[in-house]
Amino acid sequence: MIELANPHKERCILVGVSTRKTSREQTEEYLDELALLADTAGGEVVARVTQDRDRLEPATFVGKGKVEEIRALVVEQKVPLVIFDDDLSAVQVRNLERSLECKILDRSALILDIFASRAKTNEAKTQVELAQLQYLLPRLTRQWTHLSKQYGGIGTKGPGETQIETDRRMIRTRISHLKEKLERISQQRFTQRKGRSRHTRGALVGYTNAGKSTLLNLLSGSEVFVEDRLFATLDPTTRIVPLGPSTQILMTDTVGFIRKLPHHLVASFKSTLEEVTEADFLLHVVDVSSKTFVEQISVVRETLEDIGAADRPTVMVFNKIDLLTERTILQSLPNEYARCVFISAARGINILGLKEEVRILLEHEFVEETFKVSQENQKLVSQLHGTGEVLERTYEENDVIMRMRIRRKDRERLVNLVGKESTP
C-alpha cells in the first residue's frame, strides 16, 4: 500500500497500452489521469511506458520486449512500483512481479488504495473494505497467506485445507459481515432522509475534481473539504441552500466518478450513492476546461445509469470557465444540453444564473396541490408526507387540509388516491 501520509513520495513507473479501440493520443490522456491518481496516492512518476498492441499478452499484459524495457528502467532508477492503466489478472500480476521484482498495481487497485486512505467515516471505511475484498477474492494467490493473521480465530483453519482456501473462506465471511453492516447503515440513512423529506433535495454529481465541493461551499456558505486532488470527497455532505427569499433546498455533495471506476466500488458505495438516486434533481458539474470533458460527461452518465439515477431531472453545470482562453466551445453546448449554465465556482461567476436555472427546473418538475384528508386516515396522511413538501397545513372539522409541493409526475396518482380515499 502507498501511504498518503508518507512524506517520502514512492517512485513509480506508469504503463499504458493502445489497442485498436484506443488511439495513442487517448492512451496518453489516460496516462495523464493515471499520473494524477498516482500523485493523489502519494506517488512520484519517474517514467511512462506505452505500447501499441492489437492483442494483449495473456501472461504479462504487455509483450516480452516491453517487460524487458520496464525491467531495465526499474533497475536503473531503483523504482519499487509499476502501475498499469488497465486491470490485470492474478496471473499477470504474479508473472510481472516475478519478472520486474517490484510491486505491481493496476488502476483499480490504485483507486481502491486512494479510497482506503481517504475514507474517514465508519460507512466509507466499510464500503471501501468491502470493495477491496471483492477485488481481492478472484486474485488470491499464495502471496496472501498473511490474511489468516489479520482475520484469524478459532475455526478458521480446518485440517488438510490449503492456506489459500482458508483465506478465501475468511474473506467470504468478512464480505457477508460487511454487507450486513452496510444494509444497517443504509436503513439509518433512509430514516434520516425521511426526517428531512419536506425539503426539495438536489445532489451534486460529476467527474472527480470537477468542483462539486467548491460549488456546494459557495451555494451554502459552508466549508466542505476542497482539494486539487482526486476523490477529495468520499462521504456525502448535505447543506441547506437558499434559492430565493422564501425557498430553501437541500444539496448533497458526494463521491466523484472516474473512468473505469472499479465496479465493486460503485456497488459497495450503494448507501452513499442513495443520496443521488433519491434526489429530486441533479446538478451535473463538469470541468469544461478539461481537454476530455466530453468523455468525462459520458463516464458520469454511464455511472448514473449503473446506479439507476440516469432519469433524474438534471442541470448541466459547466464549471471553471475562468480557465478557458477560448470560449467558442461554449456556444454549441446549449444546443446539446437542454438545461445548462456556465459558471466558475471558484470565482463566483454566474451563480445567480445557476440558481435561476434550478428554479426553472423545479417549477417545471414540481407543482403545488392541495389535498383534503380525514384526520383518522393516518396511513394516507403519512403517505402524503412521504411524497412531497408540506407547505401549509390547516384543519377543518375532521379533515386536515395539506397544501403540498409534489412532483408533477406524481400528481395524477396522488389526486386519484386521495380523491378515492377522502371523499365519502
Ligand SMILES: Nc1nc2c(ncn2[C@@H]2O[C@H](COP(=O)(O)OP(=O)(O)OP(=O)(O)O)[C@@H](O)[C@H]2O)c(=O)[nH]1
Ligand atoms: N480555476 C478554477 N478552479 C476551480 C473552480 N472550481 C473548483 N476549482 C478547483 O478545482 C479543484 C477541485 O475542486 P473540488 O471542489 O474539490 O472538486 P470536487 O468535484 O469536489 O472533487 P472530488 O471531491 O475529488 O470529486 C480545487 O482545487 C478547486 O479550487 C473554478 O471555477 N475555477
Ligand SMILES: [Mg+2]
Ligand atoms: Mg469534493
